[in-house]
Amino acid sequence: MRVTGTLQREAWLRTEIPPVERVVPGVWSIPVPIPGSPLRYVLSYLIEHASGFVLVDPGWNAPVSWQALTEGLAACSVPLSAVTAVLVTHVHPDHHGLSDAVRGQSGAWIGMHEHEDAQLARFARPDWNDSTAHYMRWCGSPEEHIRWMTADGYGGAAAAMARADRLLAHGDLVDVPGVRLRAVWTPGHSPGHLCFHDETHDLLLTGDHVLPRITPNISASHPDSDPLADYLESLKELRKTAAKEVLPAHEYRFAGLDARLDDLRDHHIERLEEAAVIVGSAPGRHTAWQVARRVTWSRQWSQLSAVQHQAALGEVVAHLRHLQSLGTVTCATVSGVGLWQSLPRSA
Template sequence: MTSSEITGTAQHAAWQARELPPVEEVRPGLWSIPVPIPHNPLRYVSVHAFALEGGGLGLVDCGWEHEAGWTALTDGLTGIGAGIADVRGVLITHLHFDHLGLAGRVREASGAWIAMHPADGDVVRQMSGRDGAAAVATQVGFLVGLGADRETAVSDVGDPARWESFHRMATPDRDLLDGDVADFPGWSLRAVHTPGHTAGHLCFDEERTGVFLSGDHVLPRISPNISTNPGGEADPLRDYLAALAAVGQRPEPAEVLPAHEWRFTGLTARTDALRAHHEGRLAELLTAVREHPGSTPWDLAGHLTWSRPWSSYERGMRVFAVTETDAHLRLLASRGAVVGTAGPVPRFTAA
């Protein structure tokens, strides 16, 4: 098994310098265009632009909807001798705002179609036009159900106005299922369904060049957030680990093009490392349950190791940490390692 190695050296150098990386032609007719994400440690999403046979461009992901992001995307396209009007189609790896946010604006400016997996497309349709206050109430109720006190949950979820933009994202024109080949003439871009980060997450295997666009499913440095959500999948971490194992069994691609951080090789080695990371996390959580029996997911999150002191976590960071802890608890429960009490707020003990 080969190890995982950095190939996106300019991307990596820019990351270390805390700068936006350059636009790069990573294969003839295939470019990566960094689009910044405001106030986010991920910093940017790599939009991948494909020159299509017969003219025009296809995009994989679009970036976060804000003016700096739009400027970065349009300037990036100008730098490769194209423009927004040249976009014919947009493939979305998953529904998160840093991937789907600008898609509606791209479609409005170009007439391009938007395609994504129906498991995510249906969620976007359900969210479309939803009132921000209703979304906040749902999120607050979900966190209270994980053990938060209501006042803290309200503070962490934030103002309803903050949620409005998430409910104005573009709904897809086309569904894309596992194994489908995208309508990008001149390329053989096959969809690979990899649920976990979201229920409809897609990677794309470009069979002509051997590159693998991994979205957020496999990143070179960090593990993507795997969380529970109101009305979401019952056991998202089980789904994610199964998808990781399946991707790790595929023939090694020539290069992996993730949506964040930098390009790399050694997909199998990286999927093995991510699976090992989660098994270690599950073991740590099981120890916490044994040491603090009868604890809620909210309580147990505070007994785990994080990248910074737990006391400094608040708002979105704390929400992601708690819902990620809940995802790990659900997998432990499905494995029979822990038992949760019935009732509005589960409390866990070791089996």
């Protein structure tokens, strides 16, 4: 892997926001701050087409972020009114938060995968908190964590984000003239995550699916889903693009897609092995929360924030669920709580 966004990387190391950059003629990166987040910024991408501009992942909805986005567009000499389409890789608020404001001021349409639009509909349902609490109990979460999850209003804030005007499916060419921008469905980090292959410039916009330094969170949000299987499969799908440069939504640009895809796959294989060892190392059955407490994280469990606990828990459920698909562990639901146990290895 070779870093091509050297200014971005230098800024990252200095804990600063990188500059607006022209990646190639007709494509710019605009960093949009995420206040209070260790990710610091989303890289929003502006792509020129024959009759205007496409904006991918406008960023977090906060005044400072809106200011950075509009000043970034001005630095590219592009008025907001020239944006005709907003594409979102996925509807996490650091990517999709400002889409509604951009649409409101420009008249642009918003495009995303149908599974992302369905998520927005789900957040808006009145039973979102109840179903979240139910799922958290199934994971073995303590009541304190469940209260935090349901009181923090994530569903409410997320429900306020813009619904899609157009749905994009795997392989679709985005309907803009003069530039070939193809949607690549890459579920895993989010069920309807899309990457965009700019075939005109041979650039791959990877959203959160492939980042140069960190591994994206792969969370199971439902006991029956196997998002890690989806993620590993969509890493393979991305390899087919053979794009020469990767434009991620965080951190910095790089070349050497295949090597990074290998790293990400290997990370999850190691995590799977660790989870299998934890489940197998003690007799009896374990909740996902108990397994999560014993996995090696960047910091001790007790020092992680509630947000980090939730990300870690989701990640552990995703790995346990995939181990279950592989026939390594089994899960039984007893009194509403999922209990995980090793299966003896067949000879």
